[in-house]
Amino acid sequence: ETGVTQSPTHLIKTRGQQVTLRCSSQSGHNTVSWYQQALGQGPQFIFQYYREEENGRGNFPPRFSGLQFPNYSSELNVNALELDDSALYLCASSFGGGIQETQYFGPGTRLLVL
Amino acid sequence: GENVEQHPSTLSVQEGDSAVIKCTYSDSASNYFPWYKQELGKRPQLIIDIRSNVGEKKDQRIAVTLNKTAKHFSLHITETQPEDSAVYFCAARGNQGGKLIFGQGTELSVKP
Numbered sequence: 001e002t003g004v005t006q007s008p009t010h011l012i013k014t015r016g017q018q019v020t021l022r023c024s025s026q027s028g029h030n031t032v033s034w035y036q037q038a039l040g041q042g043p044q045f046i047f048q049y050y051r052e053e054e055n056g057r058g059n060f061p062p063r064f065s066g067l068q069f070p071n072y073s074s075e076l077n078v079n080a081l082e083l084d085d086s087a088l089y090l091c092a093s094s095f096g097g098g099i100q101e102t103q104y105f106g107p108g109t110r111l112l113v114l
Numbered sequence: 115g116e117n118v119e120q121h122p123s124t125l126s127v128q129e130g131d132s133a134v135i136k137c138t139y140s141d142s143a144s145n146y147f148p149w150y151k152q153e154l155g156k157r158p159q160l161i162i163d164i165r166s167n168v169g170e171k172k173d174q175r176i177a178v179t180l181n182k183t184a185k186h187f188s189l190h191i192t193e194t195q196p197e198d199s200a201v202y203f204c205a206a207r208g209n210q211g212g213k214l215i216f217g218q219g220t221e222l223s224v225k226p
Contacts, residue, residue: 002157033212042120042203042216043158056213090157094212101212102148105157 003027004093004106012112013081021076021109023091030095031055032074033103034066037088049074050096086113116141116208120217127194128225135220137204138186146207147187148214149178153200161202162189194224 003026013019025032031050035043045058049068063079078085088110092103117140127133139147145166150158164171164178164187171178175194180187191198201221205214 031212033214035214040219042118042205042219043214045208045213045215048212050212056208058213092214096212102160102163103212103214104160105150107157 002093002104002106004091004104006089006091006106006109008109009107010110010112012114014114015081015083017081017113018077018079019081019111021078021089021091021111022073023076023093023106024073025091025093026104028095029093029104030072031093031101032068032072033092033094034074034076035090035092036060037090037108039087043090046076081113083113086111116206116215118204118206118215118217120204120220122220123218124221124223126223126225129194129196131194133191133194133198133222133224135189135202135204135222136186137188137206137217138184139206139215140185141206141208141215142185144206144208144215147178147180148205149189150203150205151200152203152219158203191222194222196224196226198222199224 005024033048034046037043047057048055052068068074088108090108094101094103148163152158177190201219204217
């Protein structure tokens with residue numbers, strides 16, 4: 001198992017609400033990437049944080065936002081939840097924020113929007 | 115745009131047989147290609163990766179080959195076992211920092 005942890009494990013929200021998901025990176029890692037995995041599909045890149053700065057963003061609307069703390073843990077915030085936001089949210093920890101580092105995934109947070 | 119295509123979507127083999135999963139990528143600048151195994155309800159687990167300066171990499175029963183000219187890479191699992199049953203994802207590094215672009219996944223079933 002990796003040293004990457006996420007909380008909470010499961011979450012149920014209603015449409016229009018806001019949610020905050022958390023990720024603790026593996027010891028020695030300074031980069032966190034967030035992915036959304038819909039049922040039966042591959043993970044989709046949301047954004048990456050390297051040394052507390054956003055280091056790339058996928059095709060997600062601005063209501064998906066994040067931040068990284070000095071200890072390199074990270075949060076993903078989603079505002080104005082929509083039904084299609086129901087998915088498994090994965091964070092991945094790595095070192096370097098560059099082009100070839102290996103990413104290790106946390107167990108994910110399963111979000112259900114009703 | 116950046117894209118990774120993965121085939122087949124499902125694969126059923128007998129225990130002891132080999133399994134091959136193939137992926138193609140669109141961005142010629144991609145230079146890192148990991149493979150992940152995801153069991154039901156669990157996190158994607160890195161099983162092997164390859165960088166563009168290498169054509170082949172092997173780790174026990176698992177091997178990955180890369181053809182940069184054709185922009186495709188493949189996962190080979192030999193002597194399959196029931197515990198190899200899972201969904202396998204290929205990925206390619208995108209053009210933004212650490213962005214990984216994933217294929218749609220292959221559900222591998224190994225029958226005893």
